[in-house]
Amino acid sequence: MTIKPLADRVLIKLLEAEEKTASGIILPDAAKEKPQVAEVVAVGPGGMVDGNEVVMTLKVGDKVIASKYAGTEVKVEGEEFTLLRQNDILAIVE
Amino acid sequence: MTIKPLADRVLIKLLEAEEKTASGIILPDAAKEKPQVAEVVAVGPGGMVDGNEVVMTLKVGDKVIASKYAGTEVKVEGEEFTLLRQNDILAIVE
Amino acid sequence: MTIKPLADRVLIKLLEAEEKTASGIILPDAAKEKPQVAEVVAVGPGGMVDGNEVVMTLKVGDKVIASKYAGTEVKVEGEEFTLLRQNDILAIVE
Amino acid sequence: MTIKPLADRVLIKLLEAEEKTASGIILPDAAKEKPQVAEVVAVGPGGMVDGNEVVMTLKVGDKVIASKYAGTEVKVEGEEFTLLRQNDILAIVE
Amino acid sequence: MTIKPLADRVLIKLLEAEEKTASGIILPDAAKEKPQVAEVVAVGPGGMVDGNEVVMTLKVGDKVIASKYAGTEVKVEGEEFTLLRQNDILAIVE
Amino acid sequence: MTIKPLADRVLIKLLEAEEKTASGIILPDAAKEKPQVAEVVAVGPGGMVDGNEVVMTLKVGDKVIASKYAGTEVKVEGEEFTLLRQNDILAIVE
Amino acid sequence: MTIKPLADRVLIKLLEAEEKTASGIILPDAAKEKPQVAEVVAVGPGGMVDGNEVVMTLKVGDKVIASKYAGTEVKVEGEEFTLLRQNDILAIVE
Numbered sequence: 001m002t003i004k005p006l007a008d009r010v011l012i013k014l015l016e017a018e019e020k021t022a023s024g025i026i027l028p029d030a031a032k033e034k035p036q037v038a039e040v041v042a043v044g045p046g047g048m049v050d051g052n053e054v055v056m057t058l059k060v061g062d063k064v065i066a067s068k069y070a071g072t073e074v075k076v077e078g079e080e081f082t083l084l085r086q087n088d089i090l091a092i093v094e
Numbered sequence: 095m096t097i098k099p100l101a102d103r104v105l106i107k108l109l110e111a112e113e114k115t116a117s118g119i120i121l122p123d124a125a126k127e128k129p130q131v132a133e134v135v136a137v138g139p140g141g142m143v144d145g146n147e148v149v150m151t152l153k154v155g156d157k158v159i160a161s162k163y164a165g166t167e168v169k170v171e172g173e174e175f176t177l178l179r180q181n182d183i184l185a186i187v188e
Numbered sequence: 189m190t191i192k193p194l195a196d197r198v199l200i201k202l203l204e205a206e207e208k209t210a211s212g213i214i215l216p217d218a219a220k221e222k223p224q225v226a227e228v229v230a231v232g233p234g235g236m237v238d239g240n241e242v243v244m245t246l247k248v249g250d251k252v253i254a255s256k257y258a259g260t261e262v263k264v265e266g267e268e269f270t271l272l273r274q275n276d277i278l279a280i281v282e
Numbered sequence: 283m284t285i286k287p288l289a290d291r292v293l294i295k296l297l298e299a300e301e302k303t304a305s306g307i308i309l310p311d312a313a314k315e316k317p318q319v320a321e322v323v324a325v326g327p328g329g330m331v332d333g334n335e336v337v338m339t340l341k342v343g344d345k346v347i348a349s350k351y352a353g354t355e356v357k358v359e360g361e362e363f364t365l366l367r368q369n370d371i372l373a374i375v376e
Numbered sequence: 377m378t379i380k381p382l383a384d385r386v387l388i389k390l391l392e393a394e395e396k397t398a399s400g401i402i403l404p405d406a407a408k409e410k411p412q413v414a415e416v417v418a419v420g421p422g423g424m425v426d427g428n429e430v431v432m433t434l435k436v437g438d439k440v441i442a443s444k445y446a447g448t449e450v451k452v453e454g455e456e457f458t459l460l461r462q463n464d465i466l467a468i469v470e
Numbered sequence: 471m472t473i474k475p476l477a478d479r480v481l482i483k484l485l486e487a488e489e490k491t492a493s494g495i496i497l498p499d500a501a502k503e504k505p506q507v508a509e510v511v512a513v514g515p516g517g518m519v520d521g522n523e524v525v526m527t528l529k530v531g532d533k534v535i536a537s538k539y540a541g542t543e544v545k546v547e548g549e550e551f552t553l554l555r556q557n558d559i560l561a562i563v564e
Numbered sequence: 565m566t567i568k569p570l571a572d573r574v575l576i577k578l579l580e581a582e583e584k585t586a587s588g589i590i591l592p593d594a595a596k597e598k599p600q601v602a603e604v605v606a607v608g609p610g611g612m613v614d615g616n617e618v619v620m621t622l623k624v625g626d627k628v629i630a631s632k633y634a635g636t637e638v639k640v641e642g643e644e645f646t647l648l649r650q651n652d653i654l655a656i657v658e
Binding site: 264 | 318333334335337339347349350369371372373374375376
Binding site: 471472473474475476477479481512514518519520521542544545546553 | 600615616617618619621629631632651653654655656657658
């Protein structure tokens with residue numbers, strides 16, 4: 001099953017926090033920092049949105065920081081994704 | 095009775111979640127995941143909406159993910175549908 | 189007394205739910221499904237509304253589904269109507 | 283004292299509900315239906331309002347239905363009026 | 377001290393309610409009707425406000441009815457005034 | 471340390487209320503009227519703000535009345551200032 | 565890891581309040597004034613945002629005062645930053 005975002009939307013997936021600390025100790029879940037970095041999985045075509053032309057600048061594979069609470073969570077074949085507007089992506093992480 | 099959406103609206107119907115798991119066990123209702131995928135049943139003509147020209151890109155038969163809580167539920171001859179703006183459809187599922 | 193809607197407004201009247209079930213049994217009021225279908229009784233002239241040109245596409249006699257809670261209820265000579273914007277009419281029913 | 287509405291505003295006065303029923307019985311105040319019909323007493327000049335050109339289509343003497351709660355009540359020499367935007371007048375009654 | 381309103385603002389001062397009734401009895405404060413009529417004391421220059429050109433049509437000395445709750449009360453040398461946008465002035469009283 | 475406002479913002483400082491009454495009695499703090507007059511300390515360059523060209527008309531040294539609650543208070547080297555949009559300045563006092 | 569803000573966003577980092585008072589006494593944390601000054605760490609490319617062309621005027625290294633509560637806090641490699649729109653930066657401090 002493939003999700004193709006519409007208009008100015010992108011599909012992102014939160015990246016798992018690293019499970020080892022610098023010293024190599026494996027952390028239990030509660031001790032892991034909640035990740036804020038997500039990966040772009042699919043990008044909509046852009047175009048006219050509310051009367052404004054939106055050009056998509058994000059690409060599949062970009063690591064991004066998204067606005068908290070923005071977008072709609074979707075669950076597809078057991079995996080969780082978020083669909084949100086490109087404008088709710090705040091920054092690219094490199 | 096046929097429902098013909100006006101302006102930039104579409105009529106969608108939630109798809110039933112699969113009633114069998116991968117292993118073939120039939121799940122009772124409460125155990126089924128609430129479906130987020132709907133099928134487009136009818137598409138409005140588009141045109142000027144709040145001063146912006148809206149072109150309809152969705153087609154009857156498209157499987158879509160809609161923004162939760164968006165739109166108005168309607169019940170026609172015992173079946174439940176939702177009427178919502180094309181802009182509240184987040185993605186196409188293939 | 190005649191009500192002539194102004195600008196992009198239409199006057200609608202909720203249709204009574206059918207009082208007989210398929211099997212011919214007459215249902216008491218509480219058992220009847222609340223109707224969502226209304227009939228267009230009068231249509232405004234359209235024109236400039238908040239800076240946008242609105243063309244009226246609805247006609248007297250159209251059966252429509254309206255956005256719940258939209259509009260103003262009016263009571264004229266004992267009959268109840270609703271005055272609302274054409275944009276709050278979601279679909280035509282045929 | 284004369285009230286001259288500014289911009290796209292109109293001055294209306296609620297019409298008294300008829301004090302006799304069809305059978306000729308005079309009703310006490312509480313039994314009277316609250317009137318929703320008002321008469322236009324004065325009309326502003328229209329013109330640019332919030333960047334949009336507004337043409338006044340209402341005339342003094344028009345019987346109208348106004349949006350409930352819209353506008354500001356004013357009391358002039360013991361009489362109560364309402365000042366509201368032309369756009370808050372929903373329909374003309376004839 | 378002189379107050380010169382900026383942009384599309386006007387400075388108004390509420391007029392005292394007449395202290396005598398028709399029969400000539402002087403009313404105590406609580407019995408007086410709260411006045412809704414104010415006098416324009418100063419008028420801003422108008423010009424571009426939020427992207428729209430505003431032409432000032434009010435003049436110093438105009439008796440006006442203002443939208444309740446609109447504007448900011450200011451106290452200058454013991455006297456109370458209100459600063460509000462021309463658009464919050466509903467009507468001229470003559 | 472110098473604060474240079476950006477875009478259509480100005481930096482103002484509330485003026486102390488006169489500490490003596492007309493009769494020359496020095497008032498304790500609680501008895502002083504809260505001042506509403508501020509002095510413009512710095513003015514931003516203006517320019518495009520939300521798609522509208524803003525021309526700055528205020529000058530350093532202007533005595534102004536500002537909209538209550540508008541803007542952000544800043545404390546610099548022990549002194550308190552307010553940063554707010556030129557549009558939140560209601561009037562000049564001379 | 566580098567954070568590259570998108571569109572009209574900037575990445576800022578709050579500056580530590582000076583830990584010594586004028587007299588040279590080192591203050592414990594609670595006695596320190598909460599800093600309002602931040603340093604710009606990265607600047608987005610600007611461009612079309614909600615239909616308006618935004619030119620970035622801030623530069624990396626600028627000391628700025630930001631609107632309280634604006635933006636999204638991000639934590640990268642143990643350091644805390646804030647991502648916010650250029651329009652939420654109120655002033656430059658020199």
